[in-house]
Amino acid sequence: MVAQVYELADSYNGLSFSPYVILAQLFLLHKGIKFEGIPLTFSQVGPTINRLLPTVKFDNGDIIYDSLEIAKYLDSKYEQNPILSSTDPKVTQLVNEYLSINNLNHFKLIILEINANYDEINQKRWREVREKILGQKMEEFAGNQELAVKEYIQNIGDLAKVLETRDFLDGEKPAINDYTIISNVQNLKTIAPEVYKKVIENHPNPALLKWVNRVSDLFDGYLKNRKTL
The missing domain is CATH 3.40.30.10 (Glutaredoxin)
Known part of the structure; x- marks a missing residue:
């Protein structure tokens, strides 16, 4: 199908x-x-x-x-090979905590990059909708990018620590937690590659990048070969 x-x-x-x-x-x-x-x-x-x-x-x-x-x-x-399975509820909790802490920070790092890659019509619409939600100019929301990068690196640190001792967040094979985090990482790689280099490729814990590469190789290298800027 x-x-x-x-x-x-x-x-x-x-x-x-x-x-x-x-x-x-x-x-x-x-x-x-x-x-x-x-x-x-x-x-x-x-x-x-x-x-x-x-x-x-x-x-x-x-x-x-x-x-x-x-x-x-x-x-x-399709009941075989379930997606919504995790062998470690503590990791699921870590992932949820990470998202609750870092989602806003993540958006600060991409909001202007997204705008820059839209044409005039979409830029206008993107700005109108986002600034209404945010209650401030996009540039004000994006704020100090160096600080946002520093906080991103710190926020993902606990997950990187988990990956020192296992191949995937969900254990021996990937599932919901791995896919959730790698999707956020791939978002950076796609629309904000310079930020991706700073927070992922240059992360002080090498276990994080090893995991990113491992997941990117899945499904015949789908993420590795996915189009980016």
Whole structure:
């Protein structure tokens, strides 16, 4: 079967950069399901599908959106090799804590990069929507980038420590926790490669980069070969 994945893309290079879309694509690959991407710019999302991204249309006609709902759907339809499994609840807690602490910081590092890769129409829409949510100018929100980089490196440190003694966050093979974190990392690599170098390639704990490379090699090197700036 071949699924269709509606994905958020830039205006110039066909870059699919949303971490939530990347996450859904990894879920599909985990289940051995082939897919094709349907890129949409920020201003095209509502008029085209009237849903959130990622949205996946399966060849049986089912349409599922939201990464977690996609994972639940896949696990219910294809029970072997479950996605929503973790051998270590402590790691799941660490991942959830990391996301709650670092998500805002992560967005500071990409918000202007995303804007720079949109055309004028999408830049205007991106700015209007984001500044309304943030209650301030994007430039003010982005703030001190050096500090944001420093905090990112510190925040991901506990997860890097876990990876010193195992191949994957979820144990012997990857599952929900690995895919969640690598999707965030791939988002940086795709739209903000210089930031990626600072916080991942140059992270003081080499276990982190080794894990990134290990996961990037999965599924015939899907993430390694995925288009970036």
